[in-house]
Amino acid sequence: MKLLHQDAAVQLHHGDALGVPIDVQADAFIIDPPWARAGGLHTGRSSAQGSASDLAGADQFWAYWFSDVCAKLTSATKPTGHGFVFCDEDTYPLLRRCFAAKSAWAVTQPIVWDRESMGLGSPFRAGHEMIAFARGPSFKWTGSKSLLDVIRCRWPYGAHPNHGSEKPVDLLVRLMTEYSDLPPGALWLDNFAGSMTSAVAAARCGRRLWGCELDEDRAIAGVRRYREDTAQLDTAIGRLGAITAEKAAEPVGPLFGAHTP
Numbered sequence: 401m402k403l404l405h406q407d408a409a410v411q412l413h414h415g416d417a418l419g420v421p422i423d424v425q426a427d428a429f430i431i432d433p434p435w436a437r438a439g440g441l442h443t444g445r446s447s448a449q450g451s452a453s454d455l456a457g458a459d460q461f462w463a464y465w466f467s468d469v470c471a472k473l474t475s476a477t478k479p480t481g482h483g484f485v486f487c488d489e490d491t492y493p494l495l496r497r498c499f500a501a502k503s504a505w506a507v508t509q510p511i512v513w514d515r516e517s518m519g520l521g522s523p524f525r526a527g528h529e530m531i532a533f534a535r536g537p538s539f540k541w542t543g544s545k546s547l548l549d550v551i552r553c554r555w556p557y558g559a560h561p562n563h564g565s566e567k568p569v570d571l572l573v574r575l576m577t578e579y580s581d582l583p584p585g586a587l588w589l590d591n592f593a594g595s596m597t598s599a600v601a602a603a604r605c606g607r608r609l610w611g612c613e614l615d616e617d618r619a620i621a622g623v624r625r626y627r628e629d630t631a632q633l634d635t636a637i638g639r640l641g642a643i644t645a646e647k648a649a650e651p652v653g654p655l656f657g658a659h660t661p
Contacts, residue, residue: 401612405623410599412626413612414619417591418468420612422476426589427582429473429483430575432567433466433592463494463501469591471502476589479504479538483589484511484575486567487530495532504537511579513571515555531575543581551579566594572601582607596622600629 401415413420473483487495487510496507511531518525531551553571576588584606590598593611595618602609603626613619 402616404619405626409603409607409630410609410611410626412593412596412599412609412619412623414614414616415612416614417612418472420591422472422589422591422610424476424587424589424610426477426481426610427586428481428576428580429477429589429591430572430598431473431483431590431592432486432565432594433469459494462491463498466494467498467502470498470505472591473589474499474503474505474536477536479536480540481536482539482580483534484579485532485534487532489530492530492532495534499534505534507532507534509533509549512550513555514550514552516552517555519555541581544578547579551575567597569597569601569604572598573605576601576607577605593622594618596626599626603630 401413401420403411403413405412411424477483483505485495485507492507492510499505499507511533513529513531515527515529518527520526551571551574553568553574555568555571576582576586580586585608587608587610588598588602590609590611593599593613596611596613599609599611599622601607613622
């Protein structure tokens, strides 16, 4: 494991999702697992090319791997917490079994993300993704009772420069705030951080994040992106004159200590 960045809001690492020791107890997690790299055949154009035996083998391998990921996630998240996992209609049932196999957590329902644009697929182009909602054994919802299980947030096809499966920052902000009952300063966990979109989202909405990414080049680029975005955010806050950048960081809390270049 290599620590790449540390400040009052986030701690970002380069390392494997299963190998990195997680030395925090998060309030919630938000992850987008690398389906294809982990052996999945369901997503993208490959879903039409695999035989039944290929798909069954891929499912078995993926479930074996992700069950350990579930154990890692849930052991590092409070029993009162919850989590979001990006998936699709084929991998959602696997997620439910994986969480049940290695933890007392439960995946109880999916959220449909309407991307308001097209993606891959034939003969029908994909216009949505699914987000599994997982809850801890002591979870109790205190938020809004009128949230819909469909989120509309535009994802321009082909316009995601930081990562091939990059998610919109606005979408993650909504998941961390509107679709979560956790207060500002809550600690989120993302051990598939990719281009650090979750870190950018956390900083923008006054949350904290512990994240790591396996690909070192991508992780370093993600840290650079995070620093640039938070610098712009600080500048905007100062220009508005509502609060100083230092006061903007106060609700976040000094969990991670001083900045580490």
